Amino acid sequence: MFILVSEVGPRDGLQSIRRAMPTEAKIRWIGAxxxxxxxxxxxxxxxxxxxxxxxxxxxxxxxxxxxxPGLTVMALAPNLRGAQAAAEAGVRKVTMPVSASNAHSLANxxxxxxxxxxxxxxxxxxxxxxxxxxxxxxxxxxxxxxxxTIEGPVAEDHVIDVAVRLAQAGADSxxxxxxxxxANPAQVKRLFTRLRAELGDKAGGAxxxxxxxxxxxxxxxxxxxxxxxFDASQGGxxxxxxxxxxxxxxxxxxxxxxxEAMGLxxxxxxxxxxxxxxxxxxALPGEPVYGHLPDVGTEKGFRYAGGRAAVEGSGRAHRQxxxx
Amino acid sequence: MFILVSEVGPRDGLQSIRRAMPTEAKIRWIGAxxxxxxxxxxxxxxxxxxxxxxxxxxxxxxxxxxxxPGLTVMALAPNLRGAQAAAEAGVRKVTMPVSASNAHSLANxxxxxxxxxxxxxxxxxxxxxxxxxxxxxxxxxxxxxxxxTIEGPVAEDHVIDVAVRLAQAGADSxxxxxxxxxANPAQVKRLFTRLRAELGDKAGGAxxxxxxxxxxxxxxxxxxxxxxxFDASQGGxxxxxxxxxxxxxxxxxxxxxxxEAMGLxxxxxxxxxxxxxxxxxxALPGEPVYGHLPDVGTEKGFRYAGGRAAVEGSGRAHRQxxxx
Numbered sequence: 001m002f003i004l005v006s007e008v009g010p011r012d013g014l015q016s017i018r019r020a021m022p023t024e025a026k027i028r029w030i031g032a033x034x035x036x037x038x039x040x041x042x043x044x045x046x047x048x049x050x051x052x053x054x055x056x057x058x059x060x061x062x063x064x065x066x067x068x069p070g071l072t073v074m075a076l077a078p079n080l081r082g083a084q085a086a087a088e089a090g091v092r093k094v095t096m097p098v099s100a101s102n103a104h105s106l107a108n109x110x111x112x113x114x115x116x117x118x119x120x121x122x123x124x125x126x127x128x129x130x131x132x133x134x135x136x137x138x139x140x141x142x143x144x145x146x147x148x149t150i151e152g153p154v155a156e157d158h159v160i161d162v163a164v165r166l167a168q169a170g171a172d173s174x175x176x177x178x179x180x181x182x183a184n185p186a187q188v189k190r191l192f193t194r195l196r197a198e199l200g201d202k203a204g205g206a207x208x209x210x211x212x213x214x215x216x217x218x219x220x221x222x223x224x225x226x227x228x229x230f231d232a233s234q235g236g237x238x239x240x241x242x243x244x245x246x247x248x249x250x251x252x253x254x255x256x257x258x259x260e261a262m263g264l265x266x267x268x269x270x271x272x273x274x275x276x277x278x279x280x281x282x283a284l285p286g287e288p289v290y291g292h293l294p295d296v297g298t299e300k301g302f303r304y305a306g307g308r309a310a311v312e313g314s315g316r317a318h319r320q321x322x323x324x
Numbered sequence: 325m326f327i328l329v330s331e332v333g334p335r336d337g338l339q340s341i342r343r344a345m346p347t348e349a350k351i352r353w354i355g356a357x358x359x360x361x362x363x364x365x366x367x368x369x370x371x372x373x374x375x376x377x378x379x380x381x382x383x384x385x386x387x388x389x390x391x392x393p394g395l396t397v398m399a400l401a402p403n404l405r406g407a408q409a410a411a412e413a414g415v416r417k418v419t420m421p422v423s424a425s426n427a428h429s430l431a432n433x434x435x436x437x438x439x440x441x442x443x444x445x446x447x448x449x450x451x452x453x454x455x456x457x458x459x460x461x462x463x464x465x466x467x468x469x470x471x472x473t474i475e476g477p478v479a480e481d482h483v484i485d486v487a488v489r490l491a492q493a494g495a496d497s498x499x500x501x502x503x504x505x506x507a508n509p510a511q512v513k514r515l516f517t518r519l520r521a522e523l524g525d526k527a528g529g530a531x532x533x534x535x536x537x538x539x540x541x542x543x544x545x546x547x548x549x550x551x552x553x554f555d556a557s558q559g560g561x562x563x564x565x566x567x568x569x570x571x572x573x574x575x576x577x578x579x580x581x582x583x584e585a586m587g588l589x590x591x592x593x594x595x596x597x598x599x600x601x602x603x604x605x606x607a608l609p610g611e612p613v614y615g616h617l618p619d620v621g622t623e624k625g626f627r628y629a630g631g632r633a634a635v636e637g638s639g640r641a642h643r644q645x646x647x648x
Binding site: 147148149150151152153180181182184185186187210211212213214215216217219220221224251254257258261262263291292293296299300301302 | 471472473474475476477504505506508509510511534535536537538539540541543544545548575578581582585586587615616617620623624625626
């Protein structure tokens with residue numbers, strides 16, 4: 001069985017880091033991630049460059065990524081203007097931020113949840129006017145689906161209601177996001193089970209964080225509910241408002257190891273992933289990166305889901321200047 | 325539903341740290357762990373004190389722990405002599421190391437797997453000669469049940485065979501242990517399902533490590549298989565042969581947060597657990613301790629399984645000299 005690991009480091013990760021990765025390094029990093037077997041990468045964000053100067057080169061990065069064969073190039077856009085810029089750059093999938101919590105929606109993108117759903121409808125209507133080959137897919141991961149740092153618990157009925165309205169507004173895929181890192185496995189299984197029952201083919205993937213160490217545990221729960229797409233970021237960069245160790249996104253390296261060990265095919269090679277990590281670490285020296293697999297490597301006898309054997313210690317990161 | 329969190333830090337954790345925690349601090353720490361609601365604690369190891377000087381005070385620590393009302397005092401003993409010393413000290417549960425991998429068994433305790441099973445039989449036979457109130461339970465967590473650093477993969481049929489032989493030898497409880505940190509959730513679910521089918525009431529708990537970041541994911545898989553007892557160590561200390569971040573045991577704090585958030589009652593209070601962590605950190609200054617929950621605390625609206633609300637940020641560790 002194939003599980004799609006959707007790499008969000010170049011967008012969600014880099015956007016949380018104050019300094020900008022040079023465009024040239026971004027392009028090299030994205031190339032290395034794709035060479036490792038990642039088939040979908042969120043490469044940038046089409047937002048106001050004064051607000052997020054780290055993403056000011058989104059068009060250039062998208063264009064370079066489009067040259068990589070077989071890669072689905074994804075980008076974030078908060079509204080119609082952003083979606084138009086993304087589509088013009090050639091983005092194949094546009095992800096739009098919609099938060100189940102109204103307070104979070106206002107704080108994050110300056111509009112209410114209702115208005116954000118309305119914007120999705122506007123983007124879909126405009127998208128449908130484009131020629132058939134030029135229409136990007138519109139994908140939503142509902143933020144604060146598992147709880148909100150401002151409002152606290154979010155009613156599950158409300159989350160499902162928002163999801164249904166987004167599907168009705170024409171979104172191609174609606175997933176659930178735990179960007180604040182409060183989700184637990186029981187809740188993840190419950191909500192994705194309901195989402196899939198309500199939305200069928202439009203039910204999307206899981207965007208999970210590791211803020212309380214529960215990231216991969218939530219992956220197991222989501223797999224149980226039938227989820228087959230998971231966002232992750234190399235080195236766990238992104239969305240980390242707390243102290244070291246309190247990582248943000250689930251770590252691509254650890255996720256790939258776990259899925260492959262479980263017999264679930266990701267198409268990703270851990271050694272090539274380590275090579276991509278070296279580019280990230282070199283381009284942002286001193287920036288904290290996370291993950292267990294890069295420290296210890298694969299175990300003796302590890303095999304990829306497809307049966308291919310790995311040398312013991314595969315996927316281990318070899319940091320420059322740091323003895324192994 | 326109640327889940328037993330069996331705290332192994334004072335044995336498995338401290339035994340992996342070269343310097344010894346002073347006896348007085350051990351006793352204070354164990355008291356604080358029990359005060360946090362942990363009902364079973366592995367407090368020491370009855371082994372050759374020349375090999376493990378950190379455990380030389382096991383008798384004294386056991387006696388102090390026995391004074392704590394309602395606490396199940398557990399200790400490790402590798403053989404009959406150790407089990408006799410443990411029982412004499414008053415230990416209620418003796419855990420014996422048996423490895424499914426013969427090579428690991430030889431490296432770890434100097435005898436083969438077959439001989440280790442034989443030793444369990446000897447201990448049980450001797451134990452049964454004791455007066456009814458003085459008989460400790462004999463508990464095994466089969467090491468390398470999910471793979472071995474020396475032999476590589478371990479056949480699942482062999483693991484189940486070892487488990488059945490241990491139950492036949494008279495062990496009261498036989499669990500599965502991933503001390504080397506290679507287990508994945510699919511394997512954990514499969515093996516515990518078989519173990520419970522074969523051993524019934526004698527099927528024991530899970531001893532899981534977080535070496536590849538998969539510790540809590542494996543807990544979710546074991547819960548799915550019906551496991552209700554989990555070893556963990558405060559701060560994740562123990563069994564960490566690698567670099568920082570590659571933690572050993574699953575972290576008690578993170579496990580308790582996850583279980584309670586899932587609606588599974590552990591009886592443990594996260595704030596009191598943070599107070600116990602302060603004793604650990606003070607007694608072993610500079611020693612790496614792990615865990616996400618102690619960094620970020622509970623989320624807004626967190627409730628214990630029993631319904632009790634916690635203040636946002638509950639369970640966060642307040643390190644001396646480190647600004648929050």
